[in-house]
Amino acid sequence: QVQLQESGPGLVKPSETLSLTCAVSGYSISSGYYWGWIRQPPGKGLEWIGSIYHSGSTYYNPSLKSRVTISVDTSKNQFSLKLSSVTAADTAVYYCARDVGTMVRGVIIYYFDYWGQGTLVTVSS
Amino acid sequence: SYELTQPPSVSVSPGQTARITCSGDALPKKYAYWYQQKSGQAPVLVIYEDSKRPSGIPERFSGSSSGTMATLTISGAQVEDEADYYCYSTDSSGNLRRFGGGTKLTVL
Numbered sequence: 001q002v003q004l005q006e007s008g009p010g011l012v013k014p015s016e017t018l019s020l021t022c023a024v025s026g027y028s029i030s031s032g033y034y035w036g037w038i039r040q041p042p043g044k045g046l047e048w049i050g051s052i053y054h055s056g057s058t059y060y061n062p063s064l065k066s067r068v069t070i071s072v073d074t075s076k077n078q079f080s081l082k083l084s085s086v087t088a089a090d091t092a093v094y095y096c097a098r099d100v101g102t103m104v105r106g107v108i109i110y111y112f113d114y115w116g117q118g119t120l121v122t123v124s125s
Numbered sequence: 126s127y128e129l130t131q132p133p134s135v136s137v138s139p140g141q142t143a144r145i146t147c148s149g150d151a152l153p154k155k156y157a158y159w160y161q162q163k164s165g166q167a168p169v170l171v172i173y174e175d176s177k178r179p180s181g182i183p184e185r186f187s188g189s190s191s192g193t194m195a196t197l198t199i200s201g202a203q204v205e206d207e208a209d210y211y212c213y214s215t216d217s218s219g220n221l222r223r224f225g226g227g228t229k230l231t232v233l
Binding site: 036038045046047048051059061062095099102104105107108109110111112113115116117118 | 154155156158160162167168169170173174209211213215219220221222223224225226227
């Protein structure tokens with residue numbers, strides 16, 4: 001059974017960098033698939049942040065791209081998120097998830113099948 | 126940008142059929158996926174590739190898609206189906222992932 005677990009500081013000061021790690025168990029990141037980060041501000045909807053392949057190839061949400069870096073460490077079977085210059089608007093529950101690609105009508109479609117439980121990150125001084 | 130539009134809320138009585146819609150310009154070329162999120166929990170996939178149901182998801186959950194509209198149908202909705210439901214798809218390139226705004230389903 002694939003399991004994902006987010007970890008990192010629950011409180012970050014404005015203008016600083018938010019850093020989270022997602023540890024994966026039950027599946028080797030090196031075996032394939034993309035791995036993604038999604039966030040959810042309190043009382044609001046889901047927002048995809050970005051995804052990374054085991055090789056390091058990334059896709060980012062254009063609205064966050066200038067502030068986001070996602071990296072992967074296959075030796076530790078984990079991947080990480082860094083979001084710079086945070087403000088109160090970045091307060092959210094951050095989820096990591098496996099980002100599965102399936103071939104549909106000749107095109108690869110990506111979606112999230114396994115999710116972590118989520119971790120709340122509050123941006124406040 | 127690529128948008129997926131859902132109604133903010135849907136309300137039904139127990140045993141009735143609930144229908145939640147999702148509209149998006151790329152849906153004719155891309156599949157729709159549906160996630161259920163209960164309060165305080167991570168989202169769970171309930172429909173993939175427009176109409177397929179993952180193992181463990183009750184048969185009362187079904188999906189369909191026509192043109193730019195995808196629909197999640199819960200036949201005989203139960204109180205335990207109360208949750209937020211999010212449609213999901215990608216842009217035309219397949220690389221940018223996108224969630225709809227979410228629909229709060231009330232069953233009472």
